[in-house]
Amino acid sequence: MHDLSLIRSAPEAFDAGLARRGLPPRSQEILELDAHRRALILETEQTQARRNEASKEIGQKKRQGENADALMAEVARLKDVLPDLEIRLKAAEEGLDQLLATLPNLPADDVPAGSDESGNVERHRFGIPRKFNYAAKQHFDLGEALGMMDFEAAARLSGSRFVVLRNQIARLERALANFMLDLHTTEFGFTEMSVPYLVRDSAVYGTGQLPKFEEDLFRTTRGDWLIPTSEVPLTNLAADQIWAEEELPLRFTAHTPCFRSEAGSAGRDTRGMIRLHQFSKVEMVVVCAPEESDREHERMLTAAQTVLERLELPYRTVTLCTGDMGFAARKTYDIEVWLPGQEAYREISSVSNCGDFQARRMKARCRKAGEKHTRFLHTLNGSGLAVGRALVAVLENYQQEDGSIALPSVLHPYMGGLTKIEGAAA
Template sequence: MHDLTMIRSAPEAFDAGLARRGLPPRSAEILGLDAHRRALILETEQVQARRNEASKEIGTRKRQGASADDLMAEVARLKDVLPDLEIRTKAAEESLDAVLAALPNLPAADVPDGPDETGNVEVHRIGTPRAFNYPALQHFDLGEALGMMDFEAGARLSGSRFVVLRNQIARLERALANFMLDLHTGEFGFTEMSVPYLVRDAAMFGTGQLPKFEEELFRTTRGDWLIPTSEVPLTNLVADQIVSEEELPLRFTTHTPCFRSEAGSAGRDTRGMIRLHQFSKVEMVVVATPEQSEAEHERMLTAAETVLNRLELPFRTVTLCTGDMGFSARKTYDIEVWLPGQNAYREISSISNCGDFQARRMKARCRKAGDKHIRHVHTLNGSGLAVGRALVAVLENYQQADGSIALPSVLHPYMGGLTKIEGAAV
């Protein structure tokens, strides 16, 4: 949510930020709605004040034995006026909130301008893609040949964009998640959490999934939402809270399934595990003071990149341009891992600094001990990493000519000492 005070004081700057997002100016509309709402609030307060004043005068006249019929009629009229004013004020507030809730966060000053992914700016490339002396296969061909990746079974159970993993590949998925959690908690100071996979409307609104992206979500028959990412429950842990600044930053991590409808992705990545309705992810969320947030953003990027460095997977990091950033982000880094089967870099992590955008929606605030001044926290989130895509990357980068998969040495302890996946075990 946007700061109305900022829009009132700097409408041109607000519209300039929207323009960088490719959106038309909205400050005049917002300020008009705000002025209407404030006028109704003032009118309501004036009517209430006059009703209270007239009520006192009625008492005074009665004590003096004078007639108060005119004042009683006025109080009755004002009492009838107030409900209509309250209804109109609520409608004005809802209209203003609806406009503000639908507008994305404004980009940070150092975010590159651009219409789409073509405007993203590469930060660096780490690692050299392996040279194959045979055609590199994609992960689904490798997994199916090993008898450990079954898309037909997934389709029978749940429809398209689901998969059943078996045996050593199923264990590899678990090993990757455990390795990531151990890294983030042991080396980067994150606290491991276990969170619900179902959340209410308020949680989805707080992190920005609602109302704009409802079609991307799955909803239960009782009205709860399946989480599209554990960013939602982790970030909302501070919703409606005032956190002591001495406790910040708070760093949370968890491993959960994620559920997305993939609306609008027809024809894209229809085979394999790149774009599933259900996938696994290790998430990082940080709640920080405004002064801490930029450093925490860089720290989260380092944590995610360390996962790929330890797995010895080639990757590149890019800064997303204004036209490619997510709704709630003010600055985002994407990490793209090299997939030799596709001969391309594909996204495996997005790490975003949302500033106070989500905090305003969630009413998440902080203050120093002994200080009455309250301000909004900054929230950050990032994949550390998408486990399914990490599994894809390991299969494709470590494939052998005989169809087996060598395993990165860092995963050997998590695989019970296994160093290679081979054979059509069931």
């Protein structure tokens, strides 16, 4: 959500920020709605004040034995007027809120300009992609040949864009998640959380999925939403509260399934595990004081990158341009892991600083010791990592010519000492 006071004081700057997002100016429309709302507030308050004043005058006249019919008629008229004013005020407030709720966060000043992913700026690379002396296979060919990745069974159960994992590949998925959680909690100070997978409207509104991206979500028959990422419940742990700044930062991590409709992705990554309706992810969320968010952003990026470095997987990190950032973000780094089967870098993590954008929607504030006034928190989120895509990267980067999969040494303890995944006949 945007700060109305800032839009009032600097409408040109607000429109300039929207322009960097590729959007038309909206400040005039916002300020007109705001002026109408404020006029209705004033009229309502004045009407209520006059009704109260007239009611007192009626009592005075009656005590003095004077005729109060005119005042009584005025009070009756004002009583009839107030409900209409309150309805008009509520409609004005809702109209303004609905407009603001559909406008994305403004990009930070140092975010590169660009209309799409071609404007993203590479930050650095790690590792050298392995050279194969044979044609590298994609993960679904490897997994199916091993008899441990079954898309047909998943389709019978649930339809397209689902997968059933078996045996050692199923264990590999669990091993990757456990490794990530251990890294984030022991080396980067995150607190492991177990959170609900179903949330209310207010939670998905708070993090920015509603109302604009409703079609990307799954909803239950009773009205709850399946989480698209644990960013939603983790970030909303700060909602509707005032936090002592001495308690900050709060650093949370959780491993959960994620559910996405993949609206608008028809024809993209239709085979394999890159784009599923249900997938597993280890998420990182930070809630902090405004002065700390840039530093926490870099720290979260380091945590996510460290996962890939320990797995010895080549990757590159890019700073997203203004036209490629997510709705709630003011600055985002994407980490892209090398997939030899595709001969391409593919996104495996987005690490975003949302500033106070989500905090305003969630009414999440902080206060310094000894001070009365509060201010909005800053929130950050990032994948640490998408477990399914990490599994894909391990399968493709560690594949052997005989179809087996060597395992990164850091995962050996999590795989019970297993160093290689082989088919039943091996």
